[in-house]
Amino acid sequence: MRHTIYHIIMSMLLLCAAPAAMAKDFTVVIDPGHGGKDAGALGTRTNEKTINLKVALKLKEMLEKEMDDTKVEMTRSTDVFVPLQKRADFANNKHADIFVSIHANSISSKSPMHRKINGAAVYTLGLDRSDTNLSVAMRENEVMKLEADYSTTYQGFDPSSTESYIAFEMMQHKNMDQSIALAEAVQNQLVRTAGRKNNGVRQAPFWVLVRTSMPSILVELDFICNPTMETFMASDAGSTKLARAIYNGIERYRNASGVTSKKYPAHKRAVKPVSTPEPEPECSSDETSPSCKPADASAIVYKIQFLTAPTVIRQGDKRFKGLKDVESYRDGGAVKYTYGSYPSVNAAASDLKKVKTKFPDAFVIKTRDGKRIK
Ligand SMILES: [Zn+2]
Structure with missing residues (x-):
């Protein structure tokens, strides 16, 4: 028995030591x-x-x-x-x-x-x-x-x-x-x-x-x-x-x-989106749920970001893989391309699925006045 406990302790120690090594x-x-x-x-x-x-x-x-x-x-x-x-x-x-x-x-x-x-x-x-x-x-x-x-x-x-x-x-x-x-x-x-x-x-x-x-x-x-x-x-x-x-x-x-x-x-981690906004309660203009803040929510729009490029790409370009009405915003030295606009993360879900079939790394962002906010 003592022998077994010794072994358990030793293997736990080894497990702990392994990552450090x-x-x-x-x-x-x-x-x-x-x-x-x-x-x-x-x-x-x-x-x-x-x-x-x-x-x-x-x-x-x-x-x-x-x-x-x-x-x-x-x-x-x-x-x-x-x-x-x-x-x-x-x-x-x-x-x-x-x-x-x-x-x-x-x-x-x-x-x-x-x-x-x-x-x-x-x-x-x-x-x-x-x-x-x-x-x-x-x-x-x-x-x-x-x-x-x-x-x-x-x-x-x-x-x-x-x-x-x-x-x-x-x-x-x-x-x-x-x-x-x-x-x-x-x-x-x-x-x-x-x-x-x-x-x-x-x-x-x-x-x-x-x-x-x-x-x-x-x-x-x-x-x-x-x-x-x-x-x-x-x-x-x-x-x-x-x-x-x-x-x-x-x-x-x-x-x-x-x-x-x-x-x-x-x-x-690099292949994953930098961050995904937390899901927020879905609000509509005629809703007065306490969890919704209509004043703020009216200005906030969710979009599906699917591509980053160093330069401006024109509508209809092959790189958009058939996505229409693509929008963009500048972020540092890059141009980020987005699809659609939705009142909430949930509302974007079904389009996100479709976009992901062409752009697997696509994810939803939160924007205000055309700029991404976190
Ligand atoms: Zn050189």
């Missing part, structure tokens, strides 16, 4: 852009691959030393060539909670702004039709041409042909909300902590971001073609500030999205 709840994959035969953009004294790695290694150290329960995986820790597809595969295999690709920007030496342009920008996946954003992605995607069998690996994709990018328009990153939240947090800190000019959160079709299945961003620290910015990024103090900025951004993102729970790692 495997607790590394938050996995960050840091992806220092370029490497090896691919130097990335060139400065006058150094190159992009060197700056990216320096900042990435500092960020790794900060995360490992200072952020609780955080595991860091690097797509490269030395000066080696890693194909784009392998970087994304790596992050997926590690079940990363977030993917942070680090780069330095550059523009053509023919541009009169070549030595003057400056500022940081954080990108999420998307097809922005502006030439500037597309050209940044084209330059970063160009590295796939350094692989002998690139046209097989990337399914005939030609990084330097504008037509190739049309297919990207159909791609919806399922973690777009979280990616934008992370991008905004990091961008903010690149300005506040690292003193960079704010070039904003942007969207562009980066191959490495298409293939990742977790919230993913690509950071362009600053412009290496501007000698002053190059000196800053290459310096010890500068690279430390940049790493600190990304660290602070990740920390704020993590705090804001509550990704601290040991039970529900972010990569598992």
Whole structure:
């Protein structure tokens, strides 16, 4: 008997100890852009691959030393060539909670702004039709041409042909909300902590971001073609500030999205809606139930949110999958698309079911004056 009790106690202790032993709840994959035969953009004294790695290694150290329960995986820790597809595969295999690709920007030496342009920008996946954003992605995607069998690996994709990018328009990153939240947090800190000019959160079709299945961003620290910015990024103090900025951004993102729970790692929760409003008693205008507040309720409308995109999509677009009279509202850097308007959550239920057959992640939101409220 005593033996049995001993066993029960021991197994309870082991059960309690188990989560602690495997607790590394938050996995960050840091992806220092370029490497090896691919130097990335060139400065006058150094190159992009060197700056990216320096900042990435500092960020790794900060995360490992200072952020609780955080595991860091690097797509490269030395000066080696890693194909784009392998970087994304790596992050997926590690079940990363977030993917942070680090780069330095550059523009053509023919541009009169070549030595003057400056500022940081954080990108999420998307097809922005502006030439500037597309050209940044084209330059970063160009590295796939350094692989002998690139046209097989990337399914005939030609990084330097504008037509190739049309297919990207159909791609919806399922973690777009979280990616934008992370991008905004990091961008903010690149300005506040690292003193960079704010070039904003942007969207562009980066191959490495298409293939990742977790919230993913690509950071362009600053412009290496501007000698002053190059000196800053290459310096010890500068690279430390940049790493600190990304660290602070990740920390704020993590705090804001509550990704601290040991039970529900972010990569598992990411596919679910950020929040679903609590059901409220159904009210109609001629009802005077004490649980209804007609004055407030008249202004509140429930809608079915089914899609997030970086840009405005026109009515009748294929991406709406046949849904008509779609409405939208802006939220941070994204445009959120909604269907229908209902006086209550319950009233939206049967349409929600229908919308979910086309958009499984659709959920009901509460709005007032066309804006989401919580
Ligand atoms: Zn790059």
